Amino acid sequence: MFTSNHRKFHVVFDGPALVGHRMDIRDLAPSLVAIADLFTAANRELNGDAAEVRVEVSANFKVGSFGIDLTSAQHLLGQLRDVFAGHNASAVSNVLGILGALGFTGAGLIAPLRKLAGKRPVRVEQAGDEARVWITETEFVEVGADVMRLYRSRVVRSSLEKTLSPLEREGIDHFGVVMGDAVVLDIHADEVEIFRSTIEDQEVVSDVIIRKVLMIESVVFKEGNKWRVHDSSNQFHASIEDDVFLARIDAGERFGKKDVLVVDLRQVQTIAGARLTTDSHIVKVIQHKQPLQDALL
Numbered sequence: 001m002f003t004s005n006h007r008k009f010h011v012v013f014d015g016p017a018l019v020g021h022r023m024d025i026r027d028l029a030p031s032l033v034a035i036a037d038l039f040t041a042a043n044r045e046l047n048g049d050a051a052e053v054r055v056e057v058s059a060n061f062k063v064g065s066f067g068i069d070l071t072s073a074q075h076l077l078g079q080l081r082d083v084f085a086g087h088n089a090s091a092v093s094n095v096l097g098i099l100g101a102l103g104f105t106g107a108g109l110i111a112p113l114r115k116l117a118g119k120r121p122v123r124v125e126q127a128g129d130e131a132r133v134w135i136t137e138t139e140f141v142e143v144g145a146d147v148m149r150l151y152r153s154r155v156v157r158s159s160l161e162k163t164l165s166p167l168e169r170e171g172i173d174h175f176g177v178v179m180g181d182a183v184v185l186d187i188h189a190d191e192v193e194i195f196r197s198t199i200e201d202q203e204v205v206s207d208v209i210i211r212k213v214l215m216i217e218s219v220v221f222k223e224g225n226k227w228r229v230h231d232s233s234n235q236f237h238a239s240i241e242d243d244v245f246l247a248r249i250d251a252g253e254r255f256g257k258k259d260v261l262v263v264d265l266r267q268v269q270t271i272a273g274a275r276l277t278t279d280s281h282i283v284k285v286i287q288h289k290q291p292l293q294d295a296l297l
Contacts, residue, residue, distance in 0.1 A: 007095040009104065010178040011035070015189070017171025027166040032057065034162030041155040042098050046146050053098065101146045102160075104177045105184045109150045109160070115141045118194045124148070157197035167192045170235070190226050190237065193279070205276075206269040209283060214238070216259045227282075229261070238265065238280035245285040258291035 013023060036055040043053040096105065103110025112121075112133050122134040131148045134140045143151075150156045166172050167189040177185040187195075217228040217235060226237035240246060242263075249255065264284040270277050 007099065009099065012176040012178060013166055013172055013174065014176065015171045015173035017169065023166075027169055027172070031163050031166050034159045034165070038102065038156065038159035038163055039098060041153060041159055042102055042150055045149045045153050045156060046098065046101065053095070101144070101150055103185065105179060107143075109147050109156070110185065110187075112141050112143055112147065112151060113194055114191070116194070118196065154197060161195055161197045164192055164195055193277070205271055207266070209264050209266045211286070212263055212265040214261045214263055214265070216255065216257055216261065218257065219255050236278075236280055238282050240282050242282060242284050255288070260289040260291070261285055262287040262289070
């Protein structure tokens with residue numbers, strides 16, 4: 001005998017590449033499999049063998065950038081119902097609880113990962129059902145013991161990374177979760193790096209500053225976001241770390257697509273597992289030029 005519960009939610013990918021409401025199945029399929037793996041791994045961490053969980057695709061594809069209905073169903077084994085009677089503080093006896101612990105419908109795992117921004121915690125202090133994750137020596141975030149179990153699970157972290165993998169594709173900018181009419185989670189492509197499962201084990205193999213000429217592809221004025229630029233060979237995102245340049249932006253200096261910047265660019269290459277990653281940071285803007293013009297004949 002068993003009891004079951006289920007919860008529907010809507011996963012949305014958004015961005016210029018999805019204007020026609022179509023998505024390459026080679027991007028979508030691994031992400032959907034990863035969502036199923038994510039729920040299975042989270043359920044196992046929180047409930048052991050006391051419950052089973054699965055994620056199913058519904059037939060209803062909604063109009064949007066690209067969205068799909070998913071249903072997560074949990075089955076509680078009848079002979080183990082006492083697990084959920086208070087004897088095991090980590091047990092989560094409903095799908096909504098798993099969604100919340102993961103951060104799909106609340107702070108959950110997503111919150112400390114965003115706060116840590118890819119760094120190791122300074123320390124973790126756990127007492128009973130609560131834990132303090134120290135971001136710095138003076139700043140911490142409080143999470144439940146269930147969230148800490150998910151944080152420490154390599155399988156959960158790896159599945160979350162794969163769920164967000166379509167955001168690595170050019171033109172796919174957002175991953176969202178919708179419950180009813182409410183957007184309960186929105187992750188931007190610029191955040192992908194902080195959800196890497198191997199980021200804490202990464203090794204810096206190169207850290208150099210070079211003078212570069214970059215063409216602006218898109219400008220993001222929200223604090224902390226990156227600009228998309230082009231160096232004549234490759235298009236990539238770069239964070240702006242020149243405070244004087246940022247002050248000029250705040251003062252109203254106009255910037256636009258195809259403008260040219262002469263900059264000191266810091267590029268940091270790291271190896272994490274089998275992945276080589278390059279992070280780019282504009283540390284100083286030497287000159288700002290208007291878009292290049294073809295010579296008149």
